[in-house]
Amino acid sequence: MESNHFLNTIENFRRVAEKCQIHPDLIERLSRPRETVKICLTPLMSDGRVHIHTAYIAQHNRALGPAKGGIRMAPSVTLDDISALAMEMTWKTSLIGVPFGGGKSGIVADPESLSPQDKEILIRSFTRSAIRHIGPEIYIPAPDMGTNERDMGHIRDCISYSSGISVTRGCYVTGKPVLCGGIPGRREATGKGVAITVGLASRLLGIDLAQARVAIQGFGNVGAVAAQELFRRGLKIIALADIHGTIWNPSGLDVDGIQEHLRGGNSLATFPGSEPIPSSELFSLDCDILVPAASSNQITPANAENIKARLIAEGANGPTTPEADQILRKKGIFIIPDILCNAGGVFVSYLEYTQETQREQMTVEEVENRLQQRLEKCFEEVFSNARAGNIEMRSAALEIAIRRVADAIVCHGFYP
Numbered sequence: 001m002e003s004n005h006f007l008n009t010i011e012n013f014r015r016v017a018e019k020c021q022i023h024p025d026l027i028e029r030l031s032r033p034r035e036t037v038k039i040c041l042t043p044l045m046s047d048g049r050v051h052i053h054t055a056y057i058a059q060h061n062r063a064l065g066p067a068k069g070g071i072r073m074a075p076s077v078t079l080d081d082i083s084a085l086a087m088e089m090t091w092k093t094s095l096i097g098v099p100f101g102g103g104k105s106g107i108v109a110d111p112e113s114l115s116p117q118d119k120e121i122l123i124r125s126f127t128r129s130a131i132r133h134i135g136p137e138i139y140i141p142a143p144d145m146g147t148n149e150r151d152m153g154h155i156r157d158c159i160s161y162s163s164g165i166s167v168t169r170g171c172y173v174t175g176k177p178v179l180c181g182g183i184p185g186r187r188e189a190t191g192k193g194v195a196i197t198v199g200l201a202s203r204l205l206g207i208d209l210a211q212a213r214v215a216i217q218g219f220g221n222v223g224a225v226a227a228q229e230l231f232r233r234g235l236k237i238i239a240l241a242d243i244h245g246t247i248w249n250p251s252g253l254d255v256d257g258i259q260e261h262l263r264g265g266n267s268l269a270t271f272p273g274s275e276p277i278p279s280s281e282l283f284s285l286d287c288d289i290l291v292p293a294a295s296s297n298q299i300t301p302a303n304a305e306n307i308k309a310r311l312i313a314e315g316a317n318g319p320t321t322p323e324a325d326q327i328l329r330k331k332g333i334f335i336i337p338d339i340l341c342n343a344g345g346v347f348v349s350y351l352e353y354t355q356e357t358q359r360e361q362m363t364v365e366e367v368e369n370r371l372q373q374r375l376e377k378c379f380e381e382v383f384s385n386a387r388a389g390n391i392e393m394r395s396a397a398l399e400i401a402i403r404r405v406a407d408a409i410v411c412h413g414f415y416p
């Protein structure tokens, strides 16, 4: 059974590709992943038992370079989700202008119920079993929902250890800790990119950042850094949600205080100086900017009509369904589409890839400057295309990305 996310991703792609008059053969070719793999993992866990877990890898397209995309660990992740996310990575890498294609992997497991030791065992089991599909010229994973920097360090260690060498030959994985081959600023790059694009869009829309009120869904790799960055830039974060609860304070939440509270082992929902509200109310709050930074299909026809924000910054991948997109368009809400808004992570992953390949060292200042410059250039390119064609930002971004991939396929030629 195909998931909504998969169908929505194909629908968005076909709508734009047909409008751009991409050849029908290419549309068919790009409507499906080039390769998918299902792997049965059988790690021996710390309870002394073998646990069976399924993992998936999808490579959507490699016309612009090796497949790039994170590893999602979630109890309900499916091959269709992974295929949709791999396709979105093809457009994202193309749009942001890095020489990668689109890929993604998934491990069916609940990261919250695993001890650190068992998560490491599972990640190493995935790496050993998937090794034929991972490599600097094949597919380079990174963190996504449910995985983090530590997991990427374990992947790299597993690969170098099995080869009997202290480092890997080239970059097999990005988003690693700096002390084992990572790049400073990668962990923050996606969330910082969200904040950068919010700044650019706010300037266009005349939103005064000193007065702006923001609601954010998701407080993980992306949502927490975006909250921190926006808070530091003086925006008022009035609501935050994670999977366990949603908190609200119309006068603004102390994001530094929340980080401190969480470091003490507490939950977001119990943060003092905030009021818990039902999670269903988050999107209808009176605010200026909404940042979905959790999972896909969160903004649907059921809640889109009630959204009051003027600007939506898609930190998550695929958070808005095509039907909801139409409602938001009619309401005149400006959307920074996911393939632009959260592309900071894959851009800095590319810097990590080149750093490791060339045995270079980059400073956090260099990384942040290049991130800022690339996002500004890309935002401007998308906005100009939107204005020229009188279309919204999502179609404008997809047009640029799809044309580039289609042109690359034609450059490679069709053999036989």
Ligand code: NAD
Pocket (backbone or CB within 6 Å): 070, 143, 144, 145, 146, 147, 190, 217, 218, 219, 220, 221, 222, 223, 241, 242, 243, 244, 279, 293, 294, 295, 296, 315, 316, 317, 318, 342, 343, 345, 346
């Ligand atoms: P994460 O696992 O670090 O954090 C996810 C957060 O979302 C957690 O706080 C979780 O509690 C919360 N959450 C999950 N479901 C929720 C729900 N229904 N309601 C409220 N909160 C919910 O994941 P992440 O890496 O921050 O990824 C978040 C999104 O950003 C995903 O869509 C991912 O594909 C996308 N993304 C991540 C990166 C990256 O570099 N990590 C890059 C690009 C895009």
